[in-house]
Amino acid sequence: MKFPGPAREFHISSDPAEGSPLWTARMTFADDPALADRVAMLGVRQRWAGESDCAPLSPDEQAEHDAGEQAIRASITRRLRGGELIARGIPDGRIQYEVIPPEAWRDVTVDWWESVIAVHGVEVRGIIVSPRPEAMEGAPGKLKSAASRGRGRSYAEADAPLVEEAVALLIQGKATGAQNAARAVADRAKGDSKGESKVDRLTLRIQSRLKEIGRQPR
Numbered sequence: 001m002k003f004p005g006p007a008r009e010f011h012i013s014s015d016p017a018e019g020s021p022l023w024t025a026r027m028t029f030a031d032d033p034a035l036a037d038r039v040a041m042l043g044v045r046q047r048w049a050g051e052s053d054c055a056p057l058s059p060d061e062q063a064e065h066d067a068g069e070q071a072i073r074a075s076i077t078r079r080l081r082g083g084e085l086i087a088r089g090i091p092d093g094r095i096q097y098e099v100i101p102p103e104a105w106r107d108v109t110v111d112w113w114e115s116v117i118a119v120h121g122v123e124v125r126g127i128i129v130s131p132r133p134e135a136m137e138g139a140p141g142k143l144k145s146a147a148s149r150g151r152g153r154s155y156a157e158a159d160a161p162l163v164e165e166a167v168a169l170l171i172q173g174k175a176t177g178a179q180n181a182a183r184a185v186a187d188r189a190k191g192d193s194k195g196e197s198k199v200d201r202l203t204l205r206i207q208s209r210l211k212e213i214g215r216q217p218r
Helices: 022-028 033-047 059-081 102-106 141-153 155-171 178-188 195-212
Strands: 085-091 098-100 109-111 116-119 122-131
Touching: 022 033, 022 059, 022 122, 022 155, 033 059, 033 155, 033 195, 059 085, 059 102, 098 102, 155 178, 155 195, 178 195
Parallel strands: none
Antiparallel strands: 085 098, 085 122, 109 116, 116 122
8 A cells, every 4th residue: 555645634743742752652551550560660670781780691591581572562553453543754755744654554664772763665764653532532531541550560561671770879878768869760750640759759769770780679
């Protein structure tokens, strides 16, 4: 299939910053939040192996990470194909964000880390993924709750750099404990919750990270 020519109804008028880039959307909209958190943490360890006393992944952990990543990507692709999620991007030669039709995901090459896809030779960059508007507006309370949980679990990926920074503060002796380190970075944490809620969330992740690298949480 080819992308249709520019048309009024095909362009996105809303801010393309709303939604999640493809590389984080795989976590934001994962069906299994526990799996998404686990894969995210293993991914952080993989990237930081050999630094800050961070041990590399064991063969079993690497296999767990790879299988989990594959399952999460397959889940997101399935939901995009089914129209459950909406994707938009900028096709090569265009200057505006355009909706990517669900059928485009049936046979597509995906670069997850660059948020780029190639649909029958057409490169589409800057992929943004969002829930369908009708899933967010006027939906029953139960569905809204599920959507909120989906947004909440996306913080695992966003928190990861802050957690690493906080762990480095502890290792360097610049913070006195996990909570103290969490307070040092909480002002940059994503989310609508108040400061103390962010501190609590980060503290748990920092403690978990310390255990992973073999340091005793304080």
